[in-house]
Amino acid sequence: MNAIETPLQGCYILEPxxxxDDRGYFFESFNANKFNSAIGQEVFFVQDNQSFSNKGVIRAIHYQIGEYAQAKLVRVLSGAVLDVAVDLRKESPTFGQHFAIELSAENKKQLFIPKGFGHGFAVLSETxxxxxxxxxxxxxxxxxxxIYNDDSLNIDWQLSEELIKVSEKDLELPTLEKAKL
Structure with missing residues (x-):
């Protein structure tokens, strides 16, 4: 596994x-020892989540605060998404900055998003x-x-405005300036 730190400290791209061969492929999608060694810290995952979405869906910038803050290791099983991590650590020199990467079933890349970050993604493929x-x-x-279209974050979701689909709940989210962090 190759770990590449992004411009946001603690946030890593992982390449398996x-x-x-002519039969197909094989890779370890997760190995705790290799993962922890690659990112230089111990992370113990306790919950797996999976979602299915159609083209144009944006799942806005979500996070948890306090004792329930979450680090995440994300990947795409089918299709392609633009995955976005936002540094919400007020003491960080990159507070309010984001990192975006295309994750796909084809490139098999993963993104590790540490605690203190927000996370969202946009579906670029049909599903x-x-x-x-x-x-x-x-x-x-x-x-x-x-909110996904916060001017201060200036995220290019790589979707035309007419394709974008956002849940009612996500449309009511505040800007970074008004967010409870």
Missing amino acids: NIFE AEFFYKCDNFYNKSSEGGI
Whole structure:
């Protein structure tokens, strides 16, 4: 596994070692020892989540705060998404900055998003199946979010405006300036 730190400290792109031949391919999608060694810290995942979405869906910038903050390891099982991590750590020199990468079933890349970050993605393919591991359990009272089109974040979701589909709940999210962090 190759780990590449993004411009946001603690956020890593992970590229698996893929073994291909005329039968197909094989790779380890997760190995705790190799993962922890690659990112230089110990993370214990306790929950897996999976979603299916259609082209144009944006799942806005979500996060959890306090004792229920979550680190995530995300990947795409089918299709392609633009995956976005936003640094919400107020003490960080990159607070309010984001990193975006295309994750796909084809490139098999993963993104590790540490605690203190928001996360969202946009579906670029006709459909996408998205999978992620969390190091803490979901807690509704600790959830937060930022509206996908916040001008201060200036995220290019790589979708035309007429294709974008956002849930009613996500359309009511505040801007970064007004978010509860």
